[in-house]
Amino acid sequence: MENKTNEHTSSDQHKEYEHDHEHGGVFGPNTELIFSVLSGVLLGIGFILSFIGGTPEWVSLVFYIGAYFFGGYYTAKEAIGTVAKGGFEIDFLMLLAAIGAAILGEWAEGALLLFLFSLGHALEHFALNKARKSIAALTDMAPKTAIVRKGDQQKEIPVEELQLGDIVIVKPNSTISADGVVIKGKSSVNQAPITGESIPVDKYPIENASIDFQDKMPPSENRVFSGTINGSNVLEIKVIKESKDSTLARLIKLVNETEAQKSPTQLFTDKFEKYFVPSVLGLVVLLLFAFLVIDETFSESFYRAMAVLVAASPCALAISTPSAVLSGVARAARAGVLVKGGSPLEDLGELTAVAFDKTGTLTEGKPKLTEVVPYQNVKSEELLTATLAVEKLSDHPLAAAIVTGATKRLGENSVEEASALEAITGRGVKAKWKGEEIYIGNRGLFEEDLSVSIPKELTSALEKLESNGNTAMIVRKGNTFLGIIGVMDTPRKNAKDIITNLKNIGIKRMIMLTGDNQRVADNVAKEIGITDAWGGLLPEDKVNAIEKLRQQENKVAMVGDGVNDAPAMTKSTVGIAMGAAGSDVALETADIALMADNLEDLPFAIALSRKSKGIIKQNLWVSLGVTAFLIPATVFNFAGIGLAVLIHEGSTLIVVFNALRLLAYRTR
Template structure:
């Protein structure tokens, strides 16, 4: 987030006047946040952040007790009346507070109309109806606010990715300072297995860096120093991946020294924060429509009721009769069924989704999910397993597969390279129980591979670059290139002077991915594209195996955002499915952001509108089918509730219907819309296919 605080820290840390300005800025930011919280209608109190929900439940309990006592006549009427008044207080507390705040700002909402309707019902002696009105309305609001508050944690979660301090070399010594105090050209020390605090280029040390938190790459990237230590890389737009590091990524086992090329406020993490923040401020079309409806509907009803109160001046009737008719119209016009029609359907849909392993954060994503025309998928951890696996073991020159694996495992189990674990685990699974030879003199060759000795023989395991001075046969080169075209990471194994085999690894597709894509196609999703930080060859190889229509590789987070925006323009309604921090901005810009649950980062989960819990991709077709059903029921409920209001208002104005039938019609319509909404609880996915599952390992 771009603040004066950051800029002042960059200029000087020692200037006391500027530090005092920082404190003032902090206070201003706090006031701004408080103002935004007020506008979001979130309510806290004596019970903490859940006070509104607890107040609503107390209202419901008092209402139920009052109705039970009056219905069975086991207590005096004043007891039931007292309970109804208690229900009014707890059910109307936050509704009244919000209505007053809105009026002071010069606006009207349905909250105000509901409050006036409840007061009108009380004046006419219909305490139970008024209490029920407030209970249903307050409960819907409380649950909506609870769900929305979760989504606002995305900014905090994003910011926490980068460490708060950095170890910088200044005046020949190391100093620990806040990352906001870093300036361009500072040299920072990155300890092994620690988070990198700033965007920069490596100037000393060699090792691998896990960039998955930012780029989504499934395999850590080897880093080495830049060739020109004096060059100003802050102005370079195309820095090679092996030289560049990003704030929030995780260093491997080697210590690095990095020259800062971007201030904290301009780092990759800061850009992600800005993207998500901007997206969250945008109101959905449904919300805009509701705001507009409230702006006109509430004043219209209030004016109509006021005019009807003075009808006795025109019509020959007593004031009491005019007032009664006005109150009857007010109750008839109070959108009780309208207010509960959408929340009841949403709550039922959300509850059914949760039972099916899907977390949906409110009504907008529940409705929008059913209108999708296209879906963009992150690759790593979403369509694939998220970690490399040993996919091919190819013996050469008469060596057996067992002998090749024994040598490879012996060496790699002593290596700290990120791919070593995959070779060891995959190899041991194939060998079952075997005694391994001992490797010695193990030495990593950064960016190329590893060398060691096994049983007195020199062993080299690495990529083609490691053997560029050797005479590798054309046949072996072709085998390696074919594997790499198929998206595999391949390594040659050399024993003394002979090549004894080829090993390949790959982040393999989830076994359920192909079936899920088939189901989505059957549901009418026109376009399914894959977005990844991995190279284009890998992207196309995975896409070919699972049936993705388009694959886009070599993408940074901002590139994913652009891809989603382009898809949104062409297809209108698009979802983004991902599991990493780098997916958060794209999720925020999409119509619906969908996060993979167990494998998903906290940021992706908080930013997303929908989370597939249990990391089950197959829950996606179920969620879309449920959303379509929910959207249909919400439309039905709106027609029912608006229809009742449209019929009751003229009938009460003409005196055909009194307040009793008006309340009965309201309660009847409320029961109908709630009953209709509850049908969602019994929803079953009818579009599920029974396609055979893919093999657990994929080989080209």
């Protein structure tokens, strides 16, 4: 997003200055750990031999040098690479300290330093890989081949060769190989790998498979995603996205980019290190000449300087935030919440207000027949039958809702279709049914177009329905009023509970933004417990509303579908897209994407963010606290190289494993 990416580095830049630790070698991916163990073994042998009488000193020295080689190989490799790019980082400081110990003849301490430092790096690599593997599992879910039907023949081909419009056969309990639409077969599909939904979703064939779905997504009950798992029945799927553009492929790409997007805390620690490391080098240079002003030998001053080098290396600080961010992002991805980096992960936990688009976010997004009000002696069945007969001929979205609702209420009874349907723009429709004209429309249709007075009783019922948020339509057959039907986009079943949960976790204001009139907005807000309802808004008005909210509140999120709400999302602190699976615009626009169309994921995401923020703070206190203790301890000779490296590497492992707790995070 334009206003949020200015401080993000590219993935390449990120990898240029961060330790990758992907150290393979002669022993495969675990070479760094094996080298570290060899270093420790050689150090131990050399140390033991030094206590055996009659053993020449050079024998122990050979083992120490071997320990230096295996313990310092990757440290030197990192240090040389960093210096070549004009930087000074932790590995460089550690290498200097080890070389200094060797110059002093303290080969055992130098070897201990390199052994523990390399072991710490190897274990850190192992621990962080647990978080990375949680994300990398997405890649493993991607199927490699697909069974394609060509006429009467079936052929297995690589998924990269799939073309738009191909018909893919998906066997029971196998992975779906492409984003597509079901054209044959019914089955339950496990969408957890993409959306995080715990319960399989029923999928049905679409009625018209010839539609071009490039610009319009099919309904969720007909749509399937690559990487999801078919149930117990065979499905035939029409491919609507190439493998490189599938939801899974885009998800993998976006998740892999999250490490390049640094959080505010990480930017702070990077800036801190930028000034801290040169300051430490300056202090070390001064300490080298301490023998000139205090009563000690050059060797003692040199040893103290090397110990300070170890103590001041900000290894724990450097890894404290990235490890927590990576773990938090991985945990969110497992629950079907895509968080694009550290910045939105931290910001989400600091929200004080959340703005929601109404349609499709707080409501179902699909109008439903909610009210049937017969007039005087007319029966409900008669009103519904006449309405159904006419609306069956219409292609208006409200007509589809009326047909579905009326059919459900009337059952399987056959209804004689109307004829000669005519749409009256902005007013309603008219048609012929059973020899009489049927009019269905708003008040303007009857009072202005037909110059017919609406009975007081109907007017009163009409106003009541409209005040409750319904779109109300009067039905008239010939000269007789049959009654009123009401259609409404109803709130999601769990919307009220979710709003309550958000209030309970400290979100002060929840604002609904909608293009509907204020009366409809107020009614929906009252029903689900929204604190503010702002109606009658155009897309540009929503942008202004978010800007106004940001002046009133500290941090504001905008929750919408990622399409018409994109401008407002861009202006918010955190843009959150609903039902982002299958929506390219939602995935591109939002900072956080709720892959399933499930608002319940929002309280979870906020709670996870707060937990992540808490762990980041704990890690910062540990890393800064240890550094603040060790520097004076080594300056005043309370601790030597050995103790400094033990505490230093111990703190590094503490912050990494503390961050990994996020992978097991659960809400109560």
